[in-house]
Amino acid sequence: MGRGTVRRSNLKWYPRSWRDRYGEDLAMFLQDRYGTGPIPMSARVSMVWSGSTERLRAGGIFGTSADADTRIRGASLLVLCAWGLFVVAGIAFASYSQHWPITMPRTHPWLPVAAMGAAQIAVTTGVLILMVAGLLVLPALVHLLRSESWRSMWALVRAAVISATVAGAASVVIIAWNHHLGPSPTATTPSALRAASAVGGLLVVGALAASSVTAVAIVYRLDLSHRVTHLLGVLAMAMAGVLFVIFAGAMTWWMTLVVHEPWFLGSLVPRYQSAPAPLAVIMLGLVMVIGLVLAGVGTARIAMVMGRTRKAPTPTRYC
C-alpha cells in the first residue's frame, strides 16, 4: 500500500460530501506536512474525531449544517437509537422481573404493580408508534427496494438478518432452558445457563447494533417528503415521552422493591441475600439514562427545527 493510499485512507472517516469538497485539500496538507513519513497518532485521532463530527453534521444529528428535513430525520434516528437501548435494557429487565409477580408478597403491592403496568402500556404504545412510523415510510422503502441503490445496501441487510436470526434462535433456546428450570433463585442457576445467557445477551446486543446501523443507512437513503419527515418527527417526540414513562415505571418498581422487598433484588445476585442496588440493575438504569439523554437531545432538536420552520415566512402563491 503506497503512502498516497495511506493518506487517503485517513479520509474515510469523513462523509462523502465533505471528502468531495475538502478531501483533496486535506490529502495535500498531509503530504505537505508529513511528506513521505508516517502520520503521527495525534493527527490520526484528530481526523477520526473531526470526521466523525462531520458525519454527524451531515446526518443532521449535530450542528446546523444540514437542511431542516435532514435534521429532523437525524434527530428522529437518535430517538430510534434510544428505543434500541431501551430494548436491550428491557430484555434484561424482563428477565430480572419475570418471577416477581409469583414471589412478591401482597404487602404494598399497588405501587410496583402500577409502575410495572404503566411501563408495559408504554412499551405497547412504543411498538404501535414504531408500526405507524413503519407504515409512513413504507412507500419510500418500496421505492428504494425497486431502485438501483438498494444493491449497495445488500451486505448491510444480510449482516443484520443473519445476526438477528442467530440472536433470536439463541434467545429462544435460553428462554426455554430458563423456563424448564422454573422460578428458582438465581443463586442455584447452573453456571452453564448463566454463561449461555451472557453469550445470548451479547448476540442480542450485536444484532441490535447491526440492525440499527442498517436502519440508519436505509432511513438516510429513503426519499421522504417534507410532510412525512415532519410526521416522523412528531412520532419521535411521542416515542421520547414513551421512553420517559418506561424509565419512570422501571425506576419506581425498583425503588419500591428497594424500600419494601430488598430480598427480591438480593436474590438476583448469587451469594448475596440482600442487595438493594445490584450492579446489573444499576447498569440497566445507566443504559436507560443514556437512552433518555439521546431521546431528549433528539426531541429538543426536532422541536427547534419545527419551531424555526413554522416561524419561517412561507412563499406566496399566485394562482
Added chain:
Amino acid sequence: MQRVEGIYYLLRYYSRRTITGDMRKTGKVMGLRRANDPPLLILTSLAEGPKHGYALAQDIAEFAGVKLSPGALYGAIARLEERGLIEALPEVERRHPYQVTAAGSAELAEAMRDMRRVVDVGTHRLGLLKGRLA
C-alpha cells in the same frame, strides 16, 4: 407541543445569555472568543492574504505558537466557509487557497475589539503601561 417548544426556547435563551453575554452569538459559535480558537487564528492569518491549508498552519504556528492538527484545521475551515466568513479560490497545484470575506473581516474586527477591551483592562490593572511590572 407548544409548551415543550416554550421550555426549549427558554433554556436556549438563558444558555446563550450565560455563555455569550453581550457578545455577538456568531463569535461564540464560531470560536472567535479565545486567542487560540482555530477559527480566530485562521481569520487572523488570512487577514494578511489568501493561503492554502499548509501555509495557514505554518503561519499560525509562527505567529501564535499553535500547531493545529489536520482535523482541527479543516474542521474550522469548513465551518468558516459554511458561514461565509472565508471563501475558496480556484485550485493551485491541487490546493485551494482560502481568503477572508467582507463578513469574515467584520467578525474578526469585532473579535479583536472584544479582546482589545480585555487586554486594555488587564494592562491597566497590572500597571504595565507605567512600567511597574515591565
